[in-house]
Structure formats: C-alpha cells, structure tokens
Amino acid sequence: MNFFQAQSKARHNTRLLSLLFIGAVLSLVVLTNLLVLLFFVDSYPGATLAQRISDAPQDLWLYTSLGVIGLIAVASGFKYLALQGGGKAVAESLGGVLIHQNTADPTQRQLLNVVEEMAIAAGVPVPPVYLIRESSINAFAAGFGIHDAVIGINQGTIDLLNRHELQGVVAHEFSHILNGDMRINLRIIALLNGILILGIIGGALMRGSMFSRSRERGGLIALGLALLVIGYGGTFFGQLIKAAVSRQREYLADASAVQFTRSNQGIANALKKIRNHSAGSQLDSPQADENSHLFFGAIRSFSSMMATHPPLEARIKALDPQWQPSDSQQTTESHDQGAAMAANMSGFTGQTDRVSQHCGSANLPEAQRMLESAEPVLSHASHDTFEARAMVYAMLLSADESTRSEQLALINRMAEPGVPALIPKVYECIQKQSQRQKLLYLDQAMPTLKAMSRAQYQRFYDLIGQLIVADGSVDMLEWVIHRIITQELYAHFVGPFRNSGHIARPAKVRKEVTVVLSLLAATSSTDQAQRQQAFQAGIAIWGDNQRQLPIEYFDYQALNQALDKLRHLNAELKAQLLDACGAAVAADGLLRDNEFALVKGIATTLDCPMPPLEATA
Amino acid sequence: MEMIIVLIVVALLAFWVVRIYNQLVELKNRHENGFSQIEIQLKRRYDLIPNLVETAKAYMSHERETLEAVISARNDAVAGLAAAAGNPGDPQAIQALAGAEGVLGGAMSRFNVTMEAYPDLKASANMAQLSEELTSTENKVAFARQAFNDQVTEFNTYRSSFPPVIFAGMFGFASDAALLEFEDAKEIQAAPKVSF
Secondary structure, rough: HHHHHHHHHHHHHHHHHHHHHHHHHHHHHHHHHHHHHHHHHHOOOOOOHHHHHHOOOHHHHHHHHHHHHHHHHHHHHHHHHHHHHHHHHHHHHHHEEEEEOOOHHHHHHHHHHHHHHEEEEOOOOOOOEEEEEEOOOOHHHHHHOOOOOOEEEEHHHHHHHHHHHHHHHHHHHHHHHHHHHHHHHHHHHHHHHHHHHHHHHHHHHHHHHHHHOOOOOOHHHHHHHHHHHHHHHHHHHHHHHHHHHHHHHHHHHHHHHHHHHHHOOOHHHHHHHHHHHOOOOOOHHHHHHHHHEEEEOOOOOOOOOOOOOOHHHHHHHHHOOOOOOOOOOOOOOOOHHHHHHEEEOOOOOOOOHHHHHHHOOOOOHHHHHHEEEEEEEEHHOOOOOHHHHHHHHHOOOOOOOOHHHHHHHHHHHOOOOHHHHHHHHHHHOOOOOOHHHHHHHHHHHHHHOOOHHHHHHHHHHHHHHHHHOOOOOOOHHHHHHHHHHHHHHHHHHOOOOOOOOOOOOHHHHHHHHHHHHHHHHHHHOOOOOHHHHHHHHHHHHOOOOOOOOOOOOHHHHHHHHHHHOOOOOOOHHHHHHHHHHHHHOOOOOOOOHHHHHHHHHHHOOOOOOOOOOOOOO | HHHHHHHHHHHHHHHHHHHHHHHHHHHHHHHHHHHHHHHHHHHHHHHHHHHHHHHHHHHOOOOOOHHHHHHHHHHHHHHHHHOOOOOOOHHHHHHHHHHHHHHHHHHHHHHHHHOOOOOOHOOOHHHHHHHHHHHHHHHHHHHHHHHHHHHHHHHHHHHOOOHHHHHHHOOOOOOOOOOOOOOOHHHOOOOOOOOO
C-alpha cells in the first residue's frame, strides 16, 4: 500500500466513522426523547407511550433534540479546537521536552540522527522530537499531517534500546505519520468527547438533584442516571471501536517498519525488550489516555477487547515467526529476514518507474549515503538555531555580484547581530553544492528553524521574501525553497494549510495540470523537440490530450495559481499527477537536479512525501 | 426546557475553562523548552572560558587576580544556570542567573582590557580563534534569549489577559514568568544621566 492508497483508505475510514457517529447521535436523541416523555410528561399513571406522546407539549421533542445535539456539538467542537494546535500541542500537553538539534547529550544526538535519517528516507519533513520523562519503553507520533507531525520518545526508550532497535521504533512511528493514522485518531478523540459529555452531565444532574426538593426530583435523578448510562455506555462502545481500529493500524505500522528499515530484528527486539522490562511500555501521565493509540506500545494493560495494541507476543510472532514466548530473556540476533519480508510486501517492488509507488515508503540506504557525504560545515550549521538562518540566507544569494551586494546589504540591515558575519563562510560552502544537496540541508534545518519564536520567524520569513525578489525575478530553486519554508514553517507557527481533497474529476483541473507539466518540460530541456517529448510523456500518464503551453521563463505565479487548486485533488488524482510529473522529467532517461527540485516543490505543496529517488530514473 | 439551555451554557463554560488551562500549560511548556536552547548555548560558552584562561596564563602570569575572577565568576554562572534550568518558571532562579551572568560579563570585560597590554597574547592564533568562538556563542546566546523572552511574553500576556487571569491563580499560574535580561541590556535601556 503506498501513501495515496493509505490516504484514501484513511479518508474512507473517517467517513465510515462519521456515519457511525451520526447513527450514535440519532439514537441518543431518540433515547433522550423517550426518557423525557417517560419522566416529565404529566399523564395519568399507566398511560401508554402513544398516549404520552399525544399529551406532550408540541415543541418538547424539538427542544430535547436540539439540546442533545447542541451539547454533543459543543463538546466535540471544543475538543477539535483544542486539537488544532497539532502535534506540538499534544506533545506539550504530555509534558514533552523538546530535544534541540544542537544537543550535547550523545544518546539524544543518536535519537535525532535516527529520526532525521528516517525522515529523509521517507521524504517527509524532519519532525521535532520531544522527550517524555518516563522510564518505560514507548514512543508516539502526533499531528494532523506530515507538515505538523512531531515524535515523542520516552527516556526509557533511548536509555534501553540500541540504535538498531531505536530505528525500528522510529520507523513504526513514521508509518503512523505516513498512513494518516494520526488524523483519524484526532477525529475519534473529538467525537468520543462529544458522547462522553452526556455521561458527565448525567452524573452532575444526578448529584445535583439528590439535594433538590422539587416535585420533579425523582424524574431528574432517573434522567441523570439514564444520561450517565447513555454517555458512558456510548463512550465504552466508542472506545471499543477505537481500540479495534487502533489494533489493525499497529500491525500495519509494524510491517511498514520492517519495510522501511529492511530489517525485522530491530523492531522485534524492541518489542522483546518491552516484554522483559518491569515498567513495560506503560505511562504514568493521565493525559496519555486519550492519545493511547498513538503510542508504540500499550500504555495501560487492558483486557483484549479494550486493548489499543495487539498482545506483544502476537506482534513479535508476526515479525519473527521462529520466536517462542518461552525463549530466553534476552533479545535474539537470529538471521535477519527483513529484506526478504520487505520485498514480499505488496507495493514494494524495489525498482519502479512510478513516482507515487515510492511515496509512503522509505529509502534508508540512500538517505544514509546522502547524510554521510554531507559537508560537515553545513550539517553543523543546519542544526544550530542561529546558524541555520544564515545558511538559508546564503542559499538565496545571487551569483551575480551586484545583486549579491544588494542582498548582503539587506541582510546587514534586517538580520540579527552576528548573522552577517557568518554569511561569507557558509556561502563559500553552499555555492559548491548541487541543488539537490541544498534541499537536503534545508530539510535538515527545518526542525531547527521551528525552535524560533514567532517574532523571530516573522522576521526571518520577511527577509527571505526580500532576498528572493532582490534581483527582480524568482528562479526555480528560489521558488522551491520558498515553498518548502512556507509550507512547513507556516504549518508550525500558524496552522497547517487546508486541503479538502474534494476534486475528484480530472476534467476540472485540465488547465492547471497543463501549466505544471509545461513548466516541468521547460525545465527539463532547452530544446523544443525534447520539451515536447517530455510534455507528451507526462500528459499521457495523466490521460488527457492537452497542448503544451509555450513557456519562456519560470512563471512562478502561474505555477502558484495552478497548485492552489491542485492542492485540493483527492488522493488518487494526486498520485496520478505526481506520476505524470515523474514521467515528464524522466522522458529523456535522466533525472536532473533541477527536475528533482521542482518535483519536490510540487509534492511538498500537495502535502505528499518525496523520498530520495535514484539519480537516474 | 430552560434546563437544557442552562446545561448547554454550563457545558460551554466548563469546556472553555478547560481550554484556558490547556493553553496555559502549553505556553508554559513552550517557554521552558525555549530555555533549554539558552542552556545549550551558555554551556558551550562556559566550556570555552577555561580554555581561554589556560591560553592566557602562559602570557599573563602577573594577572592572576583577573584570571581567578573570571574563573570564579564562570563557576558561579554554571551553578546559576543549573538552578535555572531545573525550574525556568521560577523568577528567582532566573534573576540569580542574570546576576551571575552580569558578574561574568564584568570579569570578561576586565580580562579583555587587561589583554590589551599583552599584544603577543592578542596576536596568538589560539587566542584569536577562542575569542572568535566566544563572540559567536555570545550572539547565539542573545538569539536564544530573545526567543525565550518572546515566548515568556506570550505566556505572560495570555496569563494576564481577561478571561484567563480569573483562573490562572487557581490553576497554579499565579505569577508571571521572568524574562532573562543580562546586564548589558539594562545599560543600554537605562536613560543617560545628565548633569548640569
């Protein structure tokens, strides 16, 4: 299953859940109406239900129904609002401590390296990592989408697991990010909260009416009790659904972790360590409960029906079929079958010419190779809050001397003290790098830049904009850099961009797709015949017969306009569009750096991951 | 059916209060995370200072007092940092750190003045590199401090804005978090004394 199939499945599941929820609300309305009729309508004793209905005041049912629906809406809405803060808010509410990218602690350093490798291998932004001060072995991922995701890790996890096992755990969490599990889960939390409120109010009503002396006292207590039962009962069944959904996702995430790391031993051994650890994977924090499904291991021990995670033994068995529960305490180093298991999984075919097939998987060896060959000065700069900005400024400096001196003057005027002095050293390094490498450093710098304050971000963002337009034009790489920064930092500091996924018909976006493919064709070659060939390759995949648009320069405004609409494509069409882009740039059998950069910029705007593709398509 | 309306209003209020509480917790955790960035940069600076003193010792053996003052001020600052890092929300710990940093700044500037009398030392490659690193960490400290102060201000503003201020005390957020200001910043802000 690739990223897009997972996304559309997640959307489908969300719709199903919403239907279930509407059903639940309707039955709650009917039940409450019945209760009100039974207890509050003054009929003679022994009246039948039909008589009571005819005796009831005319508007009674309306008020009751509105009341129940209103309560549920208010409760769900509030929770949803509270969750709008995204992954950062969840991590902070769990008491997470942000691990800074320039930390001096070697185990934390290792954890950040593992997360960074995995993010670059999967082609998603490197998420900020939070440390949870608990000694058990656990981890979680939270957020609405790939751009506001965060990862949280327990202290026990980094103390007790080795690098290989840590990699398995981190890969498991990335699978939750890529499969859209976090989003469904956030919705479930909000909806469950809506039903729970009825129970809470029922409880309050009962306690309140114990002391009242009114004539209706008995009725109030009964209504309270009934609401209590409905609310908590509803929540109970809701929890069952949530747990069942969650258990399925856990198996999927374990399997994906094998696929990402090409190893089944890392994650299997991590699970075995949880099994042998006295604290297991349990958490003390009460706030963790409503996020229980986001974690790597179960945070409470429940009976099988309510468990958010499958039993450890079953998970280990699925990963390592030879393992016996009676096995020795220690983790095993048996023959690693991860590569074979990964190859067996559907969707992973190793070599494929469809870009969308790569989305949602991870290319770990390539990512490790890229990071190992990175320039140390720039790797260091991208991990330091202060120097990371200087690096981004330096990336945008023009090769043209007079424009560059104008840009430097801008930096001198607008940047914080100390930044201008750093520029020359960084510029010297960065100008030697290829476009693809520049984007790698930008990816690495993202979590670092997210540690700025909002005011500092505003200043940084303003200066970036001015540096880009200093020469009076926007070139392709400048556009990509600006896109990535906007998409990711905006999601972090302000709020994620909305993409509704409501466009399901290719005919609606004919013009926009033509613009995108024409631009890609123009980027791929200067020769008109080759451009035509590239465009045709792309449009054939899209399944249309539009004519190529004549494009003489990098028209970023047309591209922005097109992407603003294409952002709302549904998952299938997004996959098709990315495949078309891939086919256009690969028409000549070469994947050039500038082509990769532009496709990455487009994919980022569409909220799609873009794993590192091999240099030749 | 007024009861249902009352219930909805009560529920609304309850959720609103919960939201205020969550927001306060979030903002508090955020600025505490901001402090850990200052900690990283200050630690780096405190690690550089003993090297600096070691290098200087070879040249300025007659200035033991200046050098010892730097080292003792540095040690105080290390202790101040450890205390503040343990509880970045505590205004007293932040004040103490700011004080220790002020003393260290004073000692460092005396050291710099003294160094002027030793051109050999100033010219040595080792010294030049250390001074350069110190300057750059100073800039980084300033930047991290600015981020922290922005986040503290955000927390304080929210805490003392209208509805939250009613509940803040109840939830254990009775007082504002302290900004981390160093001596030099105060000097700049102080109005110049004018005498006739």
